[in-house]
Amino acid sequence: MDRRKYHTKGRALILGFLEQSQSVTVTAKDIWAFLQDHDVTVNRSTIYRYLNQLCDDGAIMKYTDNDIGKTVYEYVKDKHDCQGHIHLKCVRCNGIIHLECGFMEEIREHLEESHHFSLQCEGSVLYGLCDHCRKIEEQAAKMPNEERHSV
């Protein structure tokens, strides 16, 4: 029942940007800036309209990143692949790690048996630092004079 879609330069760029940003969440502003960088000016309304369409189609997800307090959009590679496990999110690079391993079952069982809590994976996120970013933070810690980004 999907209506016919037309291809336009702006849409191609936007979708491309979202795809390549798979492990990083982007804001509507980021998209606008990206288009600017590519010398393509697209009206904000157009961006929002397209983003909403993509959301409706399930191609992307929209939610608020509470760390930055902004609405972010995230490309969904395969929605069905993201069920049954929770996500680890790096607070520094916004990268996402899918906790797709046997430990998921251990978590689920523990919560069920010890806390009578039925885990729902959707929306459940654990924050922290990924391997790469931790190393960078450690480097930064060694250089006291360096400008460090703080919360």
Added chain:
Amino acid sequence: MDRRKYHTKGRALILGFLEQSQSVTVTAKDIWAFLQDHDVTVNRSTIYRYLNQLCDDGAIMKYTDNDIGKTVYEYVKDKHDCQGHIHLKCVRCNGIIHLECGFMEEIREHLEESHHFSLQCEGSVLYGLCDHCRKIEEQAAKMPNEERHSV
């Protein structure tokens, strides 16, 4: 180093409302409506200003509830008691369970060793159904004609 605070009727009501709503998140609008119900008219700016102060003081937490897409505020009983463990949040009653048990260490170790991920408890939330609400949901499922609340 906290500056002197003056007590006013509006502030007392707002804080009281937040305290009594401990397991339920409230929006700025809810607060405004609550004050109206108590025949106290407080300007929106005042509400926001006070909420931001409470956030800075760590008395409440501010974040966006992605289910309703609105900014919500939540009373923090004792911030220091909430470090070192993650939270389980019931999607139905918004109640919070503190995962303060030995399993926390297991989680931390697994993420560290298998995923090279340094867990940061702050903000990490697992969603699901608490014992009480699951039973209610099960009851509702047995009564097909009953009005059921859905997502």
Added chain:
DNA sequence: TTGCGTGCAAAGGTTTTGCATGGCA
């Protein structure tokens, strides 16, 4: 040619800010 996509302008909602006034301690 059809109707989707776009730009523009305006509106809507939420939150912040400057300034003068009011009120607690």
Added chain:
DNA sequence: TGCCATGCAAAACCTTTGCACGCAA
């Protein structure tokens, strides 16, 4: 009396909407 808190109005932001036009298929 000294500040903090408040009200008011305006602004800042983000997002949506209506309308007319452009353009892909």
